[in-house]
Amino acid sequence: MADILLREARILNGSAGLTWVAVTGGSISAVGHHGEPEPPAERVVDLDGAVLLPGFVDSHTHLGWSAEDRWTINWSGTTTHDEALDSLRTVAARVTPGDWVTGGDWLPSSLPEPELPTLGELDQATDGRPLFLRSLDHSIAILNTVALQRARIDADTADPAGGRIERYDDGAPTGVLRGTAIWSRLAAGVVPPPNRARRLAELRDLLADLSARGITEVHDIATYPVEDRRTPIHLERSFTDLGLIDALAGELPLRYSFRPSIWRVDDYTGDVTAVQTSSPLITFAGFKMSLDNGWYSEPGGPRIDSFRYPGAEEAGRLGKRADAFGAALSIHAMGDLGVAEALDVLSGLPSRAGTALPPHRVIHARRVRREDVVRLAALGVAVEVQPWEIVAQGPVLAARGGDEFQSMLSPYRALLDAGVVVTIGSDRRLGLRVDQRDTDPLVAVQLAVTREGLQPEQRITVTEALACATTSGAIAAGAGGRRGKVAVGYDADLVALGDDPRELPPERIADARPVLTMSAGRLVFGGGER
CATH class of the missing domain: 3.10.310.70 (Diaminopimelate Epimerase; Chain A, domain 1)
Structure with missing residues (x-):
């Protein structure tokens, strides 16, 4: 007997017609067409023709910051009474009654x-x-x-x-x-300072929001705090306190992978993938390093290094230390020259192309030189992108250079054509829109398809964008052989959409809202029973 039977579903990229999917022990145990015998199940959910696809993976987020942001009033860009009041109503409604x-x-x-x-x-x-x-x-x-x-x-x-x-x-x-x-x-x-109870309450609110958006897995920037010694400088920022996530292990509605700062690599000995947590849903995903905050070939000028970037030589040493553990390295690189240096660092590590190891990653890559697209593919390096950056940064960056420079801004089409794994993340953090629309995976898919008219030659199809938001995230986590498909034997990390995004006008893709979210075989959002 199956645990859950999902009936009357349309599987994205599956055969035509309605399908049923049986889930047992957290995995997909059987798939059949409408009219074929259905297995008995403890729970039956009729999807009424909803489109079923792998769960969305947010491949880049800062949950600690984002949880705080959901409960914080930010009027820094507010200019009118009505804006201020609308923002206040939205945020206050999220805060647990009694909290400030x-x-x-x-x-x-x-x-x-x-x-x-x-x-x-x-x-x-x-x-x-x-x-x-x-x-x-x-x-x-x-x-x-x-x-x-x-x-x-x-x-x-x-x-x-x-x-x-x-x-x-x-x-x-x-x-x-x-x-x-x-x-x-x-x-x-x-006013009481934020304490553990408040931080946990903020995270619970955020996690419920993630499930409602169809997100079944996040790759967070997180770390255990240094509590047993003093540190000479502040080594980290925007890192979620993994101790809080660990405290929520019994109620996590999604898979949670964490990436500590590369500056912590020397704290580890042996197999870092064996870091003990309170749930198999909480896993180590490698280390993060920041490189540049805007180092572009046009119009030229001084590089803008990011937080605590130590230079290529030391970055290479730290990267080799991480690779010796089998750990992947994610490098935050925005400008095309920053991406080039990130690839120089990663080229000093053994290539992961064609291996089962999780790939190293370059984060943001707001512009990539054509020759570096080839290098990314050859080295097997994945690229984490945030499509909202096209709208937020595209016009500003386009003004920096000529036609060739502009044509390789957020070059999703070129990356996919070269065979690069492209994952979609939200970069959820402090100070985003109050409705947090920029963090929604379906909005990201829509922007990757439409690009709102910016660099249209780099548009990708709806099917490709959905794969970047789902399957590619599983591949980046080193789980491409067991997640990211609606197929027998794969983990039951699934989302059902009320409309097929491929059938909607491109500017309305984000209207295809989730009606059900399943993570590790558990219904965490929606799912009215028959």
Whole structure:
């Protein structure tokens, strides 16, 4: 007897007609056509013609940052009252009742005080959650009624020296603070610092969002914190605390692969793939190194190195150390000259082309020289891309150089034609759009197909983009032989879409929303029973 039977599905790239898929013990145990005998199952889910494909793999994310971001108000680009209020409603609704809504970071010159929500609007938008927001220049803070009560700020509270509590005509506080009133124990001192309980709550909220987007696997930038010794400098940033993920092991709705900083490689001995975690869903995925934040051949000029890049010689030593463990190395390289140096470093390591080892990776690759496309293929190096960068950075980069330079910006078509494994990631982190649309895998697929008119010669097909968002992620994880296909013997990491993206207009591909997500054979989103 199967654990779950998915009926009336259309398998992407499968034979025409409706299909059933049986899942047993976390794997696909049988696949059959409509009308063929179905195995008995403990649970039956009728997909009613939904399109079934391998689960989406977010091959590049920062879950710790992203979880914090979902619960943080960011008005840095906000200029109007309605924008501010809409953003506040969206974020506050994610925060667990009783937890604080924090953030702010607006510039008073861009979002002037008359545009800020009123005390009544703050109260309505936060629905009983305390709120404390501070401007980027720290000149003003706003609190809602619950926060004022917790801070014991009322009509009888005196202004602190060097500060001011704004008041209505009757003396009641308006929720606006200035000067030392913001920083004193009167206000800021009441807001509890983020602790383990809050971080876990943020992550639970984020994980539910990932499942609703059809994501069954993430490759995070994460590490255990250094707690047993002092470090001479800050070696890492934006790395999720793996201890928090480990604490959620029993409730993880997806597969979680982590990549610590390459600066931690000397902390390891023996087989780093044997790092002990609390769940087989949590696995080691290699190390990450940052190289450049914008080193381009046009218009030329000084290189812009990234966080703690040690130079090619030391990078090569660290890479060889990682490779000796069998660990893959991911190198953050944005500009075409950065990509070239990343390949120089990786060429000093044994090629993984044609092997079962997870490939080394280049992250971002906003521009790639034609000769380096060939090198990527020859070395068996995968490329992690974030299609939203085409829209966000494409016009800026296009202005840097001529036709040839522009033609190889985010060159997905050239990479796939050369046989390079291209994976799609979100780069979820702090400061993205409040609706987090940029982090949605179906939006990424849409942008890879349409490119919104930018470098149209580098467009790829819907089928290719879906493969980059699903199958390629499994290959990058070294699991291409057991994940990334809807086939017998493969892991049951699946997503069902209400519409076939191939049948929608290109500009509406992202409308094909998930109706079911299954990770490691468990239904984690949707799935009404028959």
